[in-house]
Amino acid sequence: MKKVNLAEKLAMFSTHWDPHVVASYNGNDVMVVKFTGEFPFHKHDTTDDFFLILEGEVTLDGEDGDAVTLGPGELCVVPKGMIHRPRATSEAKVLLIEPKGEPNSGDSDRPPATKPTI
Template sequence: MRKVNVKEKFEKFSDHWNPRIVGELNGQQVKLAKLKGEFIWHSHEDEDEMFWIVKGKLKIEFRDRMVELNENEFFIVPRGVEHKPIAEEEVHVMLFEPASTQHTGKEKHDLTNNNQEFL
């Protein structure tokens, strides 16, 4: 058992779109990531994905609408729903998702990282 200081963890990395695992519970992983720019369209066939905005503003684009998230807000993308995160400025986000979740679902891209490190 250990406590986690989220601010200190964010200070340990500077790259974007590369989540770091900071905790695990009940088959779920808690991840931190810095986002900037546009990610790719993707979905997670079997897993829901939760985005919790720690710092900044994030847009999540769907084929039929856009959701805008501010600090201290979260949004759960249901399994199977195609989405594209967009961060006009750097965003710090906490993700909650099953350990089995593939970073970009079935999509393969230069940003895909299915071997995320523990911080």
């Protein structure tokens, strides 16, 4: 059994929109990531997308103008197939869970994402 301290993992990198794998759960990558600015609208056709905010504030925009703004200790699971866009006015730190190798953009034409493990 291995303890994972999320703040220590987040201190190991400074890039944005660059998930780093910290654990594995039943074939899913458990990741930490830093957001700032806007990510493109996208969807994941075959998987839900799990976001838990650790620090800062993140808005998830839906295609239809629907939006949720999440702070620390708040989570949202975006259902598979739903177009969405994460954005953060200032840096936010997030726990993400997605199936291993899922592209960040959800684009199935892309090769599996190579996400570093820390």
